[in-house]
Amino acid sequence: xxxxxxxxxxxxxxxxxxxLTCTLSGGSxxxxxxxxxxIRQSRGRGLEWIGSVYSSGxxxxxxxxxxxxxxxxxxxxxxxxxxxxxxxxxxxxxYYCARYSGFYVDHWYYGLDVWGQGATVTVSS
Amino acid sequence: xxVMTQSPATLSVSPGDRATLSxxxxxxxxxxxxxxxxxxxxxPRLLIYGASTRASGVPVRFSGSGSGTDFTxxxxxxxxxDCAVYYCQQYINWPPQLTFGGGTxxxxx
Numbered sequence: 001x002x003x004x005x006x007x008x009x010x011x012x013x014x015x016x017x018x019x020l021t022c023t024l025s026g027g028s029x030x031x032x033x034x035x036x037x038x039i040r041q042s043r044g045r046g047l048e049w050i051g052s053v054y055s056s057g058x059x060x061x062x063x064x065x066x067x068x069x070x071x072x073x074x075x076x077x078x079x080x081x082x083x084x085x086x087x088x089x090x091x092x093x094x095y096y097c098a099r100y101s102g103f104y105v106d107h108w109y110y111g112l113d114v115w116g117q118g119a120t121v122t123v124s125s
Numbered sequence: 126x127x128v129m130t131q132s133p134a135t136l137s138v139s140p141g142d143r144a145t146l147s148x149x150x151x152x153x154x155x156x157x158x159x160x161x162x163x164x165x166x167x168x169p170r171l172l173i174y175g176a177s178t179r180a181s182g183v184p185v186r187f188s189g190s191g192s193g194t195d196f197t198x199x200x201x202x203x204x205x206x207d208c209a210v211y212y213c214q215q216y217i218n219w220p221p222q223l224t225f226g227g228g229t230x231x232x233x234x
Contacts, residue, residue: 035221063126103175107175112161
């Protein structure tokens, strides 16, 4: 059973770079046909997709964040990471890592079936 | 961009009664829709994928329906542990693009 755990600084200064890591246990970031994904939830708001990276492929990002985001995998340390540059107070949120999986019924369908517990990041000086 | 609109924003239901949550897409997404349950302080939980297939371990009282632009999540007999915010989420297969609705908060009346 794969489990995910986010880690990283809980406080980031404005204009600096937010960096989070999601470590896997019970599975490998390089095996299977999964997209490793970052989601965030700002206070009082809903869920926002940040981006996803295939096990060993090209990342895909939310167009609204694309210019500031990098998501990558590290097969040696079995994790994947998020870097968000030039942060502002609007980036204050709970950040979740998740696994985006395919399920075959009559067709391939997808869903975020494994989630980390979330990491709270505050942007403040 | 496909916009997902959920209604109502808050739903108050008596224990044992049916709860019906709606999700509308701004354009057809066929059945590329998932539903999640999110309780405070916990990670979201996948309930439904493909608009109507329950994820592993999800109680049968949860059911999903719809295709195209209009979707429904039904809780047939609301239990106290079902109090949560429910989100619908659509996706474009390739390249992966995910969009969530604004959520419906379900509370006990």
